[in-house]
Amino acid sequence: xxxxxxxxxxxxxxxxxxxxxxxxxxxxxxxxxxxxxxxxxxxxxxxxxxxxxxxxxxxxxxxxxxxxxxxxxxxxxxxxxxxxxxxxxxxxxxxxxxxxxxxxxxxxxxxxxxxxxxxxxxxxxxxxxxxxxxxxxxxxxxxxxxxxxxxxxxxxxxxxxxxxxxxxxxxxxxxxxxxxxxxxxxxxxxxxxxxxxxxxxxxxxxxxxxxxxxxxxxxxxxxxxxxxxxxxxxxxxxxxxxxxxxxxxxxxxxxxxxxxxxxxxxxxxxxxxxxxxxxxxxxxxxxxxxxxxxxxxxxxxxxxxxxxxxxxxxxxxxxxxxxxxxxxxxxxxxxxxxxxxxxxxxxxxxxxxxxxxxxxxxxxxxxxxxxxxxxxxxxxxxxxxxxxxxxxxxxxxxxxxxxx
Numbered sequence: 171x172x173x174x175x176x177x178x179x180x181x182x183x184x185x186x187x188x189x190x191x192x193x194x195x196x197x198x199x200x201x202x203x204x205x206x207x208x209x210x211x212x213x214x215x216x217x218x219x220x221x222x223x224x225x226x227x228x229x230x231x232x233x234x235x236x237x238x239x240x241x242x243x244x245x246x247x248x249x250x251x252x253x254x255x256x257x258x259x260x261x262x263x264x265x266x267x268x269x270x271x272x273x274x275x276x277x278x279x280x281x282x283x284x285x286x287x288x289x290x291x292x293x294x295x296x297x298x299x300x301x302x303x304x305x306x307x308x309x310x311x312x313x314x315x316x317x318x319x320x321x322x323x324x325x326x327x328x329x330x331x332x333x334x335x336x337x338x339x340x341x342x343x344x345x346x347x348x349x350x351x352x353x354x355x356x357x358x359x360x361x362x363x364x365x366x367x368x369x370x371x372x373x374x375x376x377x378x379x380x381x382x383x384x385x386x387x388x389x390x391x392x393x394x395x396x397x398x399x400x401x402x403x404x405x406x407x408x409x410x411x412x413x414x415x416x417x418x419x420x421x422x423x424x425x426x427x428x429x430x431x432x433x434x435x436x437x438x439x440x441x442x443x444x445x446x447x448x449x450x451x452x453x454x455x456x457x458x459x460x461x462x463x464x465x466x467x468x469x470x471x472x473x474x475x476x477x478x479x480x481x482x483x484x485x486x487x488x489x490x491x492x493x494x495x496x497x498x499x500x501x502x503x504x505x506x507x508x509x510x511x512x513x514x515x516x517x518x519x520x521x522x523x524x525x526x527x528x529x530x531x532x533x534x535x536x537x538x539x540x541x542x543x544x545x546x547x548x549x550x551x552x553x554x555x556x557x558x559x560x561x562x563x564x565x566x567x568x569x570x571x572x573x574x
Contacts, residue, residue, distance in 0.1 A: 172337040173205040173295070177305065177327035180214035181344035182401035183247045192401055193254035195342065196300060200260055205295040207334060208302045209327040210251055212243025217320075233278035237307075237317045240279075241267070244304030244323070252302050262300040265291065267307040267315070272326070274308035274316045281316035283308055283326070286333045303330060321382035328385040331394050338395040341381065346400045347408030348373070348380050350424045350573040351564055358565070358574045362423060363406075366413035369423050369516055370396075372550045376514040377428035386410070413518055421519035421526060422571035427560050428512045431461065432485040433542060435477040436492070438502025441468040449476065449499055452491045458484045461512075462543040462554060473502075479543060479554055482508050510542060511560040514552040515567055521548050533570045539563050 176196060183189045199206055220239050224231040248264045255262035270291065274281035291301045305323025308316050318325050324341065331339040345353060346361050348370065353359040365373075367390030374383040380398055389396050389410065399407025439445055450460055461479045468474040480488055485508055492504065513534075520526045530551055534541060539562065543554035555563055568574055 171203040171205070173334065174199065175207050175209060175327050175331040175334070175336050175339040177209040177323060177339065177341050178211060178247075178251075178401065179323065179341070179343045180211040180216070182342045183210060183251070184214035186250070188401070189247065189250050190254050190257075192342065193251060193258060195401065196251075196255060197258050197260060200298075200300060205298075206300045207291065207295060207330060207336070208251060208300060209305045209323060209330060210244060210247045210302060211305055211323040213247055216243040216246075234314065237278045237315050240317050241304070241307040241315050244306050248302045248304040255300055255302075260300055261298065262302060263294060264302045264304070266304060268309040268313070270303070272303075272308035274310055274318070276316075278314075279317055280319045281308060281310070283318065283329045286330060288334055292334065321385075324382035324385035325388065328388045328394060328396070332388060332392045336394070338397060339389070341396060341398045342401040343380060343398060344400065344402070345380060346403055346405050347398050348378065348410070348424075351426065351568055352378075355561075356564060356568065358568055360573060362408050364409050364411070365423060366518055367410060368413060368549055369518055370410045372514070372516045372547070373424050373426050376512065376516070376550065376552060377426035377430075378424070381410075420517065420572060421523045422515050422517035422573065423519075424516050425564055425567045425571070425573065426514045426516065427564055428514075429510075429557055429560065430482050431479050431510055431512050431554065432482045432506065432508040433477060433479050433510050433554060434485075434488065434492075434507075435475060435505045436499070436501040437475050437504065438473050439476050440500050441472055441474040445499070446476065448495070449492070450478075452495050453480070453488060456487065456491060458488055458491075462545040462552070464543055477543060479510075479512075507542075509557045510554050511557045511563075512552055512554055513560065513563050513567070514550050515571065516550045517571075518549050520551075527551055529570060530567060533566050534563055537562050537566050539566075 178192050252262045252264045270287050273285040275284050276282045305326035310316050348362045349359040351359045371386045374381050374386050396410040464477040466475045539555050539559045541553045545552045
């Protein structure tokens with residue numbers, strides 16, 4: 171017997187028929203004698219629909235009211251799941267974030283879970299009841315409904331697994347697991363049977379959408395084994411756990427891409443200590459994350475060029491901040507490019523394997539792909555390229571690193 175969290179994503183509960191099918195997965199685990207907490211997302215597309223409704227009502231829709239609105243999506247599916255389990259003669263009960271409570275802090279629409287009360291739910295599941303918790307939501311110290319940000323149901327599931335000290339957490343979605351690249355756009359993608367927390371965190375952060383990065387980070391910190399699998403096929407999925415349990419037969423585990431970035435170059439920046447800090451200080455204060463940074467060597471020691479990348483959604487805000495601080499920063503001109511993509515190769519095996527950087531860069535050069543910016547860590551290499559070259563870059567790297 172085990173204590174487990176089972177989390178269903180929006181595509182897994184996108185209709186009454188799918189909710190009924192998901193309830194039978196829960197029933198199967200229930201018959202094994204496991205203690206079960208189900209964490210559930212809103213029906214696929216429902217959150218976007220609610221956001222659009224808020225925009226239709228008012229351009230001044232407050233974030234507090236948006237949290238109240240968006241939290242209803244998960245509430246609906248949680249109640250329907252409880253009904254489906256009751257139909258299978260399984261005792262089940264829904265607890266909303268404020269009823270448990272799931273205590274959060276931080277801003278509306280982007281809160282963080284800081285504590286979860288366990289007494290009521292532990293008592294219920296110890297008596298063979300199945301607790302159903304809507305993901306993505308909580309309550310502030312002031313009693314206000316909060317949401318945890320897009321993809322927050324993954325974060326909810328892993329936080330619940332941590333606080334309830336479950337044996338593992340199963341993440342059910344619409345794909346068979348984690349793939350070497352995006353299987354929807356690249357048929358050569360292969361399912362990965364086992365992957366380390368560190369690799370999964372990099373993949374989630376760099377474009378792989380199967381799991382939220384915050385959820386993976388929490389699982390890594392508290393060593394919570396994850397199992398990502400399909401709701402619809404019954405196949406074994408991808409197990410995510412500590413790297414010491416993985417035998418690496420390949421240097422590179424996956425190749426990811428993201429089209430969410432933008433590149434900015436400041437020309438004619440003064441080449442002196444403190445200038446980079448002056449450039450990035452207002453961005454930091456406004457919650458804008460800077461990723462890659464490249465500074466050219468100044469031939470005369472007076473002027474240089476500085477290039478950096480940000481999220482595409484932050485481009486307009488960044489340009490306004492740079493313009494308003496132009497007197498302090500003192501740059502000659504600025505260029506921007508929002509038609510770029512970030513391509514990344516990821517693999518724990520590259521720590522002990524020389525030549526990976528050369529192999530990646532040579533492969534891209536052979537395809538005529540120009541590298542605009544570079545970022546590296548022990549287990550990943552990321553480059554910025556022109557967006558229209560994404561497909562051939564991914565296909566080439568996937569082949570070169572023996573992932574086909």
